[in-house]
Amino acid sequence: xxxxxxxxxxxxxxxxxxxxxxxLMIDHYIWGGVERISPEAPVPVVDxxxxxxxxxxxxxxxxxxxxxxxxxxxxxLVGNDENGKILKNLFIEKGINPDNIIADSSRxxxxxxxxxxxxxxxxRIDTExxxxxxxxxxxxxxxxxxxxISNTDAVILEDYNKGILSKRIIKHVxxxxxELKIPVTVDPKFNNFFEYENVTVFKPNLHELEKNTGLxxxxxxxxxxxxxxxxxxxxxxxxxxxxxxxxxxxFSDENEPYTIPAFALEVFDVSGAGDSVIGTLTLCLVxxxxxxxxxxxxxxxxxAVCGVAGISPVTPEMIIxxxxxSKKNKGCDSD
Numbered sequence: 001x002x003x004x005x006x007x008x009x010x011x012x013x014x015x016x017x018x019x020x021x022x023x024l025m026i027d028h029y030i031w032g033g034v035e036r037i038s039p040e041a042p043v044p045v046v047d048x049x050x051x052x053x054x055x056x057x058x059x060x061x062x063x064x065x066x067x068x069x070x071x072x073x074x075x076x077l078v079g080n081d082e083n084g085k086i087l088k089n090l091f092i093e094k095g096i097n098p099d100n101i102i103a104d105s106s107r108x109x110x111x112x113x114x115x116x117x118x119x120x121x122x123x124r125i126d127t128e129x130x131x132x133x134x135x136x137x138x139x140x141x142x143x144x145x146x147x148x149i150s151n152t153d154a155v156i157l158e159d160y161n162k163g164i165l166s167k168r169i170i171k172h173v174x175x176x177x178x179e180l181k182i183p184v185t186v187d188p189k190f191n192n193f194f195e196y197e198n199v200t201v202f203k204p205n206l207h208e209l210e211k212n213t214g215l216x217x218x219x220x221x222x223x224x225x226x227x228x229x230x231x232x233x234x235x236x237x238x239x240x241x242x243x244x245x246x247x248x249x250x251f252s253d254e255n256e257p258y259t260i261p262a263f264a265l266e267v268f269d270v271s272g273a274g275d276s277v278i279g280t281l282t283l284c285l286v287x288x289x290x291x292x293x294x295x296x297x298x299x300x301x302x303x304a305v306c307g308v309a310g311i312s313p314v315t316p317e318m319i320i321x322x323x324x325x326s327k328k329n330k331g332c333d334s335d
Contacts (some may be wrong), residue, residue, distance in 0.1 A: 005299060006323055009183050012287035012317045016070040019281075021160030021173060022165065022187075024076035024101070025128075026087050026111040027271070027311040029054070034117040046117050053088050053312045056112060058158035060272050061187075064279035066096055073152070074168030075100045075144045077133070077164050083109035097318065100144045104137055108198055110162050119309075122318075130243035132166045141169055149176055153286045154183040157196070161189040172194045183285055187278040188267050194234060200285070202236040203278055206243045213246055237248070238291050240281070260296055263303030263313075263326045272311040275300040280314065300326070 001021075033049040051112060055063045058076055065072035078084030080103050089110055091098040107129035115122045133141070141164065149155070155177050159165045177184040178198055183196060194213040196202055209226065210217055218224045231239040231251050239251040240296040247261040280301040286292035303326075304318035 001293060001296060003320055004163065006112065006300075006320055007257060007316075009284060009287055009293075009297065010068065010319070013068050013070045013099075013283045016153045016283060016286055017151055018065045018072050018154050018156060018286075019053075019145075020058055020061050020065070020072060020074040020076075020156045020158055021145070021169070022061065022074075022076060022156070023110065023160035023162035023163075024059045024074075024078060024087060025057030026083055026090070026094050026109065027054045028055035028111050028112060028113040028114065029310055031116040032066050034122075044117065044122060046115055047324075049087055049205055050249045052310075053086055055087075055094070055313075056272070056276075056311050057110065057160045057162070058313055059087065059091070061156055061158050061279045062096060062277040063094060063313040064276050065283065066094055067315050068280065068283055069316065070283055072096060073100065073148050075102070075141055075148075075164075077102050077104045077137070077162075078109040079103070079107050079129075080105045081109055083127075095281060100148070102137065102140050102144070104133065106134070107131070107163065110160075114310075116156055119317075123202070124137075128162060130162055132163045133169075138168050139318070140170055145173060147230065149180065149182065149220060152182055154185065154200075154282050156282050157184065157186045157199075158275070158278065159187065159192065161191045165192060167192060167195050182245040183282070185278055185282045185285070187274060196236075197234045199236050201235070201238045201240055201281065201291075202231075202234060203240045203242065203274075204283070205274065207240060209241055224257055227257070240295060240324055242277065248295060248299055249276075250291055252291060257294075258292065260299050263300050263322050272313075273305050276304060276305045276314040280319070 025123050030051045032046045034044040038045050057302035062072045062074045088098040104159040110128040113125040183200040186196045242248045249259045251257045277298045280296045300322040302313040
């Protein structure tokens with residue numbers, strides 16, 4: 001694989017229609033300086049200099065698809081609150097249609113606020129609800145899916161365990177994708193881990209693998225055995241496990257497991273790297289790449305965004321730059 005090949009693959013992203021269903025979030029950054037300790041408690045006082053809102057969670061996957069030149073469509077939830085309006089406006093600012101956002105009065109819009117000073121995170125504040133959607137909201141999600149799926153090249157299920165991906169929705173989406181022969185890729189968390197059966201790609205990280213199998217993996221032999229058992233259990237076409245600074249490993253029935261090392265010249269922030277992996281991987285697969293080529297390009301996407309402070313979508317130029325500098329990698333957590 002060379003730079004010319006990657007450029008040709010990325011050119012094929014144009015016009016690809018990717019449907020993302022998952023947990024939408026806002027990443028909120030407040031930054032400033034610290035010059036003193038509070039007289040009220042032994043904590044720093046942050047003198048606020050600015051703030052910024054960015055698309056996070058499944059919304060960041062949507063942003064990545066757009067940034068790479070493809071056409072994202074998505075279904076997600078917000079609350080009937082001010083943060084829901086902020087999230088919709090963030091999509092509009094990026095030229096992304098927010099019409100399939102569903103307002104759920106039983107929950108708050110998920111927002112993660114990070115307070116930073118002198119390039120260090122002081123604290124993170126999460127405002128969210130994690131209960132699963134009710135039957136009526138499930139019906140709304142399924143209705144939106146049916147209106148979009150026939151014009152879709154692939155579906156990404158981005159599960160952050162905030163409630164939109166219930167068992168019923170998961171089963172319905174996968175069944176429809178299989179029926180229509182549409183690739184479906186999954187970025188899971190902890191809940192519903194084993195519900196994602198018969199998908200094209202299942203992409204947990206090592207921590208999620210250990211948590212859901214109840215095993216502490218201590219060596220490569222055990223890692224391969226546990227991963228192969230998982231792949232057999234959920235009947236995935238491909239299993240891709242991200243392993244932080246060790247890179248990622250791809251499992252399939254066609255080939256022996258193989259590991260691709262991590263690529264990151266500098267690591268400023270690992271937030272959102274997994275979103276870039278699943279988005280890039282999915283686009284590569286529907287653009288004519290095999291799983292190994294797709295995983296390699298996706299791993300460069302992860303390495304590239306690790307060099308950017310805060311949640312940020314990957315661009316074609318960032319992937320190409322990472323490929324050119326890959327011999328100097330230091331490693332990066334891609335989830």
